[in-house]
Amino acid sequence: MIGSLLPPFLPASIGGAIEFIFEPQSSSVTGGKKVGGFEQVVELTITQLELTLLALAVALVVALPVGLYLGHRGTGELLAIAIGNAGRAIPELALIALMAVVFGVGFQYVTIALAVLGIPPILTNAFVGIRQVDRAPIDAARGMGMTEAEILFRVEMPLAIPTLMAGIRGATIAIVATATIAPLAGVLTLGDFIINRNVYGASGLLAGGILVALLALVLEFSLAALQRALTSKGLKVSAA
Amino acid sequence: MDSRLLSLATVGEVGKSFFHERTSETLPCQAQESKLFCFDWAKENIGSFGMPTLQHLELVVFSVLAGFAIAFVLALLAHRRRWLRAPLLGATGVLYTVPSIAFFFLLLPITGLGRDSVIIALSAYTLQIIYRNTLAGLANVPAAVKDAARGMGLTDRQILWRVELPLATPEIVAGLRIATVSTVAIATLAVLASGGGLGVKIYAGGNLHFATSIIVAGGIAILMAMSFDVILVGIQRLATPWRRTAES
Numbered sequence: 001m002i003g004s005l006l007p008p009f010l011p012a013s014i015g016g017a018i019e020f021i022f023e024p025q026s027s028s029v030t031g032g033k034k035v036g037g038f039e040q041v042v043e044l045t046i047t048q049l050e051l052t053l054l055a056l057a058v059a060l061v062v063a064l065p066v067g068l069y070l071g072h073r074g075t076g077e078l079l080a081i082a083i084g085n086a087g088r089a090i091p092e093l094a095l096i097a098l099m100a101v102v103f104g105v106g107f108q109y110v111t112i113a114l115a116v117l118g119i120p121p122i123l124t125n126a127f128v129g130i131r132q133v134d135r136a137p138i139d140a141a142r143g144m145g146m147t148e149a150e151i152l153f154r155v156e157m158p159l160a161i162p163t164l165m166a167g168i169r170g171a172t173i174a175i176v177a178t179a180t181i182a183p184l185a186g187v188l189t190l191g192d193f194i195i196n197r198n199v200y201g202a203s204g205l206l207a208g209g210i211l212v213a214l215l216a217l218v219l220e221f222s223l224a225a226l227q228r229a230l231t232s233k234g235l236k237v238s239a240a
Numbered sequence: 241m242d243s244r245l246l247s248l249a250t251v252g253e254v255g256k257s258f259f260h261e262r263t264s265e266t267l268p269c270q271a272q273e274s275k276l277f278c279f280d281w282a283k284e285n286i287g288s289f290g291m292p293t294l295q296h297l298e299l300v301v302f303s304v305l306a307g308f309a310i311a312f313v314l315a316l317l318a319h320r321r322r323w324l325r326a327p328l329l330g331a332t333g334v335l336y337t338v339p340s341i342a343f344f345f346l347l348l349p350i351t352g353l354g355r356d357s358v359i360i361a362l363s364a365y366t367l368q369i370i371y372r373n374t375l376a377g378l379a380n381v382p383a384a385v386k387d388a389a390r391g392m393g394l395t396d397r398q399i400l401w402r403v404e405l406p407l408a409t410p411e412i413v414a415g416l417r418i419a420t421v422s423t424v425a426i427a428t429l430a431v432l433a434s435g436g437g438l439g440v441k442i443y444a445g446g447n448l449h450f451a452t453s454i455i456v457a458g459g460i461a462i463l464m465a466m467s468f469d470v471i472l473v474g475i476q477r478l479a480t481p482w483r484r485t486a487e488s
Contacts, residue, residue, distance in 0.1 A: 089465040093428040094458030177339030209345030
């Protein structure tokens with residue numbers, strides 16, 4: 001109720017938000033109990049990170065084998081592409097809300113909902129990445145007597161790393177972004193500052209935006225670094 | 241185990257009688273927790289989805305048009321000046337990575353809560369997708385075609401508008417499709433920034449709506465995304481008649 005009654009221009013300042021992140025502030029609705037502050041920020045960040053990594057792991061376990069297998073076999077192109085396209089159309093708010101209303105609150109339900117968002121980009125990019133690999137090195141590998149598994153893991157996958165990682169990065173960003181609305185399903189992440197704005201006020205709202213943005217950027221830069229580390233030296237030379 | 245979960249899991253085995261034991265016949269459908277979807281409620285209240293749907297449409301159209309206008313100009317600049325490519329890719333990449341839901345509130349000190357902030361955040365999100373595809377489309381134009389155009393006496397500007405951009409249309413439209421479909425889905429979050437849209441039929445006044453309302457709102461959003469996709473494919477076909485003759 002209170003959320004919709006707030007005036008459109010809130011007295012939010014960057015200074016107030018930064019203060020909110022480091023020092024607990026008094027709130028008008030918690031009966032003297034202070035809200036915000038570094039301790040709570042760390043706690044909520046850890047929950048959001050846990051939720052993100054767990055959902056990403058579930059999505060990887062489900063999507064990666066399917067995408068790699070279909071890509072290697074070269075079958076199921078329509079399916080792999082359709083899943084990727086359909087995934088983008090899933091409205092994340094509706095997904096989380098429906099999970100919460102149907103199954104109730106709980107870490108496990110939110111994890112599943114978030115994993116659902118992560119599966120399409122990973123699956124589609126794994127398929128496309130493997131499929132795009134030049135036929136010549138694959139034929140050479142087969143001629144050298146490599147087994148199908150060796151071809152997939154030692155030839156196709158290293159060559160597909162850029163596309164594969166693009167899918168994983170896309171999935172991670174989608175998951176961490178949507179983990180922000182997990183408080184709707186009872187899991188308190190940094191989004192609590194945004195969703196329970198009557199408790200945290202305008203400073204909390206802005207602080208929530210800053211913290212979620214930072215978390216997403218840190219994850220993206222870490223994965224970009226991981227991608228560089230995973231890309232074989234030969235590919236880097238040819239790209240330069 | 242949650243009792244509601246248990247009831248859902250066992251519905252298949254015990255069938256209808258299970259519902260009758262647990263729920264009163266006199267209760268309206270929307271008051272019965274075990275009901276996932278109430279057709280009667282949906283039929284009666286479908287009218288109340290009209291306004292949020294229009295608002296949603298408005299958010300998406302404005303965001304994608306603004307994003308397209310900016311990204312298109314950026315791509316043309318980067319196409320001519322190679323040194324701009326990496327910095328523009330990085331800058332649009334940061335805007336793409338910052339989750340829209342965070343972006344809404346980063347704009348709080350500047351544009352406050354509401355539609356403007358939502359449109360700015362959503363168009364910032366679309367920039368990278370459209371920029372990358374437009375640039376890739378222009379880069380994929382065969383050099384021989386450009387040479388031929390130059391040999392026929394076309395100026396650089398004529399080559400861009402009459403040769404390069406028409407040939408890049410499929411990639412540009414592919415970027416627009418991805419941007420538009422994603423934006424339709426993400427725009428449901430606008431409700432959290434008081435920006436309206438279909439999200440108000442999912443979450444309003446600090447509470448989640450009941451399942452039927454969420455399903456109808458989510459269903460309309462998915463239909464809207466699919467319709468945009470079909471329309472954009474149609475536009476692409478009309479804009480590239482030579483591809484149709486090539487295919488047939």
